[in-house]
Amino acid sequence: MEDTDTTAPSAGPELNPTQREVLDHLGASATERPTFDPGVAQSLRSYLDDSIASLLDGPDGLGLTEIQRQRTPLFIAKHALMLVHNCEGLFVAESEVPFSWSVHTAKGTIVHKAIELGISWDGDPVPRMLVDEAIASLTESTDNIGDWLYGLSERERAELRSEAVEMVTAFSEVFPPLEARWRPVAEVRLRAEPHKGAVILSGRPDLTLGQPRGNIAGKVIIDLKTGAARGHHTDDLRFYALLETLARGTPPRLLATVYLDSGTIRSEPVTEDLLTAAVRRTMDGIARIAALRLADAPAELRPGNSCRWCPARATCAVGTQFLSELDNPDRYDPD
Numbered sequence: 001m002e003d004t005d006t007t008a009p010s011a012g013p014e015l016n017p018t019q020r021e022v023l024d025h026l027g028a029s030a031t032e033r034p035t036f037d038p039g040v041a042q043s044l045r046s047y048l049d050d051s052i053a054s055l056l057d058g059p060d061g062l063g064l065t066e067i068q069r070q071r072t073p074l075f076i077a078k079h080a081l082m083l084v085h086n087c088e089g090l091f092v093a094e095s096e097v098p099f100s101w102s103v104h105t106a107k108g109t110i111v112h113k114a115i116e117l118g119i120s121w122d123g124d125p126v127p128r129m130l131v132d133e134a135i136a137s138l139t140e141s142t143d144n145i146g147d148w149l150y151g152l153s154e155r156e157r158a159e160l161r162s163e164a165v166e167m168v169t170a171f172s173e174v175f176p177p178l179e180a181r182w183r184p185v186a187e188v189r190l191r192a193e194p195h196k197g198a199v200i201l202s203g204r205p206d207l208t209l210g211q212p213r214g215n216i217a218g219k220v221i222i223d224l225k226t227g228a229a230r231g232h233h234t235d236d237l238r239f240y241a242l243l244e245t246l247a248r249g250t251p252p253r254l255l256a257t258v259y260l261d262s263g264t265i266r267s268e269p270v271t272e273d274l275l276t277a278a279v280r281r282t283m284d285g286i287a288r289i290a291a292l293r294l295a296d297a298p299a300e301l302r303p304g305n306s307c308r309w310c311p312a313r314a315t316c317a318v319g320t321q322f323l324s325e326l327d328n329p330d331r332y333d334p335d
């Protein structure tokens, strides 16, 4: 955050203990902020450029020319990386299911828009009002969610509003009111285009606070979640840290996942080792996604809990076998 002592919020509404904890967790004094080597972003860029060049253009390359001929870069986002590192069959199966808007898929977009409006709203914003304004704004937008919102039935609209209000209310009770001096930004777009744009890495963190001063890190990248903590939440934020570093030159200071249901927070400071791990994981994901998409490589199946919601579940023998063993009560027999 911008000010040196974020544990001293401006005069305003009294904070509840969870808001106080979140504030203490995310804030840092000037002396606690790390200074990064000015060459860190360039070294990450070079690693990506060289690795992608050898992946596509090398003797056994997958064919940059094919990507250029089709004028279709390889788009990589955190969700694709999560899937391909989880189970490649799951990645392929999800790629074949066309995206469609529903109350479930639209809820996050509405919530993020409501939070974005709340940041600049004068006075004390009421969650229901912010959600209604978010729905109205997105209905008028040229984004394709606008068409879907326009055609909503009354029941769907009520469900969407109810679920979004619940999340925005939780956000307002877990986070302290966001002060302008913390430079809060909701859903900022981050993008990198290594190797002449053959690959496009993109992401939109839910919320960022603070900013760097030269090579001194100051930004906090935050993802908001409902439900339980998952291992890939950490990887998602590390991917954002990589994008932020590639796009802005100075890494963020802290990564934090805030769980709105439980009012808990998990965070880790950004280091050069963390960025190295992130760029390697990203490159491993790019390599496998390129192989699966450009070279029809066979997908490596890694059964796990995701078999339960995998679109290929009905036809995947490996997943079916795994689930039947998992659900077998004898598996839990202590003898």
Ligand code: SF4
Binding pocket: 087, 088, 089, 090, 093, 301, 302, 303, 304, 306, 307, 310, 311, 312, 313, 316, 318, 319, 320
């Ligand atoms: S059912 Fe399981 S093993 Fe099969 S593709 Fe899906 S996630 Fe992978």
